[in-house]
Amino acid sequence: MRRVFPTGMGAALLMAPLLLFLALTYAWPFLGVVEWSVTLPKPGFGQYEVLLTDPLVQSVLIRTFRICAIVTVVSVAAAYAITVVWIRGTPMQRTVTEFCILVPFWISLLTRAFGWVALLSNRGLINTWLQAIGVISEPLALVRNEFGVIVGMTHFLIPFAVFPLASSMRSLDDRVLLAARGLGASRMRTFWTVFLPMTLSGIIGAALIVFVFALGFFVTPAILGGGRSVMIAELVYLRIFQSPDWGLGAAISVVLVVFVAALMALVFRYVRPRQMI
Amino acid sequence: MPTYRPGPVSLVLAALVGLFLLMPLLAVVPVSLTPSRMLIMPTGELSLRHYRSLIEDPRWIDSILLSIRIGVVSSAFSTALALCFSLGVWMFQPRFTALLVGFVLLPMVVPPVVSAITLYFLLTSISGFASAFGYDTWLGVAMAHSVMTVPFATVLILVALSQIDRRIDLAARGLGASVWERATQIIVPNIKFGIVTAALLSFILSWDEIGVTLFITSVNAITLPRLMWMGLRDNIDPAIAALSVILILITVTVLVIRGIVQKYRRRA
Amino acid sequence: MTDDTKRQALDSLSARMLRGEISRRQFTQLAGLALAGAPMLLRSSDAFAETKELVMVNWGGDAITAYDAAYGQPFTKETGIVVKMDGSGPTEGSIAAQYKSGKPTWDIVDVDPFSAITLGAQGMLEPIDYSIVDKTKFRKGFGWEYASSAYFFSYVIAYDSKKFGDKVPTSMADFFNVEKFPGKRSLYKWGSGMWEAALLADGVPRDKLYPLDLKRAHAKIAAFKDNVVSYWGGGAESQSVLLDGEASMAIIWSTRGSLIEQDSGGQIKFTWDEGLISPGAFSVLKGNPGGKEAAMKFIASAQDPQKELVMFDKLGQGPANPATDALIPDDKKAINPVDPKNMAKQIPLDMEWYAKHYGEALDEYTKIISA
Numbered sequence: 001m002r003r004v005f006p007t008g009m010g011a012a013l014l015m016a017p018l019l020l021f022l023a024l025t026y027a028w029p030f031l032g033v034v035e036w037s038v039t040l041p042k043p044g045f046g047q048y049e050v051l052l053t054d055p056l057v058q059s060v061l062i063r064t065f066r067i068c069a070i071v072t073v074v075s076v077a078a079a080y081a082i083t084v085v086w087i088r089g090t091p092m093q094r095t096v097t098e099f100c101i102l103v104p105f106w107i108s109l110l111t112r113a114f115g116w117v118a119l120l121s122n123r124g125l126i127n128t129w130l131q132a133i134g135v136i137s138e139p140l141a142l143v144r145n146e147f148g149v150i151v152g153m154t155h156f157l158i159p160f161a162v163f164p165l166a167s168s169m170r171s172l173d174d175r176v177l178l179a180a181r182g183l184g185a186s187r188m189r190t191f192w193t194v195f196l197p198m199t200l201s202g203i204i205g206a207a208l209i210v211f212v213f214a215l216g217f218f219v220t221p222a223i224l225g226g227g228r229s230v231m232i233a234e235l236v237y238l239r240i241f242q243s244p245d246w247g248l249g250a251a252i253s254v255v256l257v258v259f260v261a262a263l264m265a266l267v268f269r270y271v272r273p274r275q276m277i
Numbered sequence: 278m279p280t281y282r283p284g285p286v287s288l289v290l291a292a293l294v295g296l297f298l299l300m301p302l303l304a305v306v307p308v309s310l311t312p313s314r315m316l317i318m319p320t321g322e323l324s325l326r327h328y329r330s331l332i333e334d335p336r337w338i339d340s341i342l343l344s345i346r347i348g349v350v351s352s353a354f355s356t357a358l359a360l361c362f363s364l365g366v367w368m369f370q371p372r373f374t375a376l377l378v379g380f381v382l383l384p385m386v387v388p389p390v391v392s393a394i395t396l397y398f399l400l401t402s403i404s405g406f407a408s409a410f411g412y413d414t415w416l417g418v419a420m421a422h423s424v425m426t427v428p429f430a431t432v433l434i435l436v437a438l439s440q441i442d443r444r445i446d447l448a449a450r451g452l453g454a455s456v457w458e459r460a461t462q463i464i465v466p467n468i469k470f471g472i473v474t475a476a477l478l479s480f481i482l483s484w485d486e487i488g489v490t491l492f493i494t495s496v497n498a499i500t501l502p503r504l505m506w507m508g509l510r511d512n513i514d515p516a517i518a519a520l521s522v523i524l525i526l527i528t529v530t531v532l533v534i535r536g537i538v539q540k541y542r543r544r545a
Numbered sequence: 546m547t548d549d550t551k552r553q554a555l556d557s558l559s560a561r562m563l564r565g566e567i568s569r570r571q572f573t574q575l576a577g578l579a580l581a582g583a584p585m586l587l588r589s590s591d592a593f594a595e596t597k598e599l600v601m602v603n604w605g606g607d608a609i610t611a612y613d614a615a616y617g618q619p620f621t622k623e624t625g626i627v628v629k630m631d632g633s634g635p636t637e638g639s640i641a642a643q644y645k646s647g648k649p650t651w652d653i654v655d656v657d658p659f660s661a662i663t664l665g666a667q668g669m670l671e672p673i674d675y676s677i678v679d680k681t682k683f684r685k686g687f688g689w690e691y692a693s694s695a696y697f698f699s700y701v702i703a704y705d706s707k708k709f710g711d712k713v714p715t716s717m718a719d720f721f722n723v724e725k726f727p728g729k730r731s732l733y734k735w736g737s738g739m740w741e742a743a744l745l746a747d748g749v750p751r752d753k754l755y756p757l758d759l760k761r762a763h764a765k766i767a768a769f770k771d772n773v774v775s776y777w778g779g780g781a782e783s784q785s786v787l788l789d790g791e792a793s794m795a796i797i798w799s800t801r802g803s804l805i806e807q808d809s810g811g812q813i814k815f816t817w818d819e820g821l822i823s824p825g826a827f828s829v830l831k832g833n834p835g836g837k838e839a840a841m842k843f844i845a846s847a848q849d850p851q852k853e854l855v856m857f858d859k860l861g862q863g864p865a866n867p868a869t870d871a872l873i874p875d876d877k878k879a880i881n882p883v884d885p886k887n888m889a890k891q892i893p894l895d896m897e898w899y900a901k902h903y904g905e906a907l908d909e910y911t912k913i914i915s916a
């Protein structure tokens with residue numbers, strides 16, 4: 001193809017504003033944050049040492065991974081269950097499930113977190129109802145602890161897991177299923193040996209997305225954890241605003257970025273991104 | 278046509294998940310009608326005082342207006358930037374496209390808390406010499422929101438562009454159109470829907486934005502999410518419940534209308 | 546920069562340019578800076594008239610509405626300066642971070658006097674200007690170089706009376722006794738008062754409390770950890786942990802205690818027995834954005850007995866100005882920490898000890914409760 005116009009200038013003119021904007025407002029300040037991590041309070045890698053050795057940080061990291069792992073498994077499983085119906089159900093079933101998936105997706109996460117607090121707190125809907133029908137005598141501690149955080153995060157992440165799963169289910173060749181049934185396999189058998197393995201790339205994609213998102217969460221856990229189930233992202237917030245230690249907050253952020261990048265690079269080596277989205 | 282529909286087990290599981298997804302949204306309704314000033318289920322009477330306080334309390338109105346202002350400015354800015362960039366990518370297909378697009382998508386991909394601390398650094402630095410754009414100012418917040426929404430706008434516009442037939446552009450070039458003419462008279466009119474979607478999504482993302490906003494505001498630029506957060510941390514003000522019910526109703530209405538419009542289109 | 550200063554700056558720049566003193570290019574550069582509001586280059590003297598806004602930082606929730614009604618709004622009416630309330634809770638660490646950032650955004654903070662002593666010694670606070678703030682309006686023995694005596698409050702035991710029937714806690718020993726008073730507890734995240742509570746519960750007599758035996762206190766707290774459902778960091782949290790029923794007893798500020806009693810319809814009460822009374826103070830950050838003079842004027846305005854009465858009404862703060870005592874109605878005396886009847890039951894916190902030891906004590910305490 002002949003280029004009628006000098007490519008360089010036209011392209012540069014159009015693409016420069018955004019690139020320049022992000023370089024100034026994102027790339028440069030991030031370098032500043034990295035600088036914080038190696039200069040506050042004293043120059044050196046002290047803060048990174050703290051990350052590796054400080055017992056508080058260690059316990060926060062362990063808690064984070066535990067919660068993110070649980071949330072990933074539950075979210076992807078739940079998303080799988082509802083996506084199957086969304087993609088392959090009757091039109092009526094599809095409409096209903098679509099409603100269930102999209103409405104929470106479009107509602108602000110603060111409203112959702114608040115909804116869970118209203119539902120789970122000691123004088124909330126669930127406890128009031130359970131006590132009213134006599135199942136329990138003392139309210140259950142369902143929120144402002146790790147349980148509340150897991151519930152809130154799962155609720156937020158299910159729609160995000162749905163989309164990669166949906167995409168892989170849509171591209172499934174139905175004839176394979178037909179063949180399996182034709183050969184006499186039961187519903188269950190067809191599902192476990194044919195359907196599920198064929199959607200594996202979707203599952204991995206969904207799990208990756210959910211896990212990575214979960215790592216960076218701090219607003220939902222801050223509200224539902226009541227400050228008691230602090231995860232790594234919330235620790236950054238606390239180290240900037242509550243018990244300030246900017247160097248540590250910066251160091252945690254840097255490590256988080258590096259870890260996420262490494263994780264994605266690792267997974268992309270084994271699963272082609274095309275298959276996930 | 279799927280060969281077989283999900284069986285009863287699948288349906289039950291899906292129903293449970295669906296219920297789980299909708300539960301908190303339903304829970305908000307009774308709380309919003311409690312007469313007490315604390316977050317508890319109404320025990321006897323119902324009261325509309327929290328809905329009233331939304332209208333009467335100037336803080337809620339101010340924050341809503343501020344959020345709208347920031348949303349409009351930031352979405353306009355980010356859509357414009359995304360449009361220019363995407364046009365450049367599509368029209369010229371420069372080398373390193375993947376790398377450049379990857380760079381642009383960073384704010385979307387990076388964990389939100391990292392973006393938050395980065396923008397905190399940015400705005401507090403700016404406060405030193407251009408205080409109108411700095412920490413805890415509405416312009417600063419608008420700028421930060423633009424940074425966070427521009428990747429989404431870019432993706433949407435790139436997707437819209439990918440669906441145009443390149444031959445239209447080729448034809449225009451063959452007829453001697455300049456870059457400007459091609460962009461404004463040929464390409465942009467064909468992606469109008471994509472641009473509007475990008476702007477709308479940017480607005481909604483800015484309207485709901487809380488993670489980064491928490492780091493860059495304190496007492497002055499109080500957006501609606503910021504005010505809700507303060508209410509959630511401090512008092513669990515049931516006015517938030519009233520606000521949530523209204524927001525949920527709006528969302529549901531929009532989705533339902535969209536669903537109906539799509540059905541109509543399919544039939545026609 | 547105000548529009549006035551900008552105009553003056555631009556006027557003088559144009560005058561200089563016309564006289565040939567500066568080139569056109571220099572004029573454009575300097576004018577650009579002036580318009581962008583480069584405060585550091587072109588700031589006029591730190592005049593009171595320039596201040597548009599002050600930021601006061603307190604412990605959040607109901608304190609915000611109370612301070613705003615009692616001090617903020619009247620000050621705005623008198624001077625035109627808007628007082629914004631920030632409820633994030635000015636801990637020693639966050640005040641230090643504000644100062645170290647080089648561009649503090651806080652003006653006045655509601656602090657513990659011992660924190661003011663520590664931070665003031667490090668040069669992070671302005672000494673109180675006692676030509677503006679009136680020392681004679683303090684009670685005897687209160688008022689410090691870097692902090693103005695603003696109110697009194699106590700750490701008291703608050704409890705859910707419905708849970709215990711006839712039994713009523715009367716001491717810290719009762720608080721730490723989960724057999725006699727079952728249920729979970731909540732303690733203060735930032736340590737103050739908690740060490741004394743632990744020591745009193747462990748049997749240390751009142752007059753032998755100071756200097757605090759931290760080892761003994763921390764041992765008791767560590768052993769008690771399983772019974773603590775949360776460590777509240779701010780006022781609202783302390784209220785909700787009791788109102789939601791998460792804890793059956795908590796040691797909280799008496800100010801919030803009186804509010805909880807109202808909100809729970811009398812179900813959640815508090816007692817002055819073995820309460821730990823503490824002074825509260827206002828300090829000004831060094832280099833505060835609104836300027837020293839405006840901040841001092843705000844603090845002086847808060848000494849008015851009528852305004853202190855509003856604070857007492859809305860938040861239950863014991864007044865700092867002795868003249869306010871006469872204004873408190875009889876039926877409200879029960880919630881006043883400095884009322885003689887209530888004072889007799891309480892133990893004052895030792896500000897000198899805290900000024901010397903708070904930092905390290907808090908570090909150790911935080912390690913124990915976060916583990």
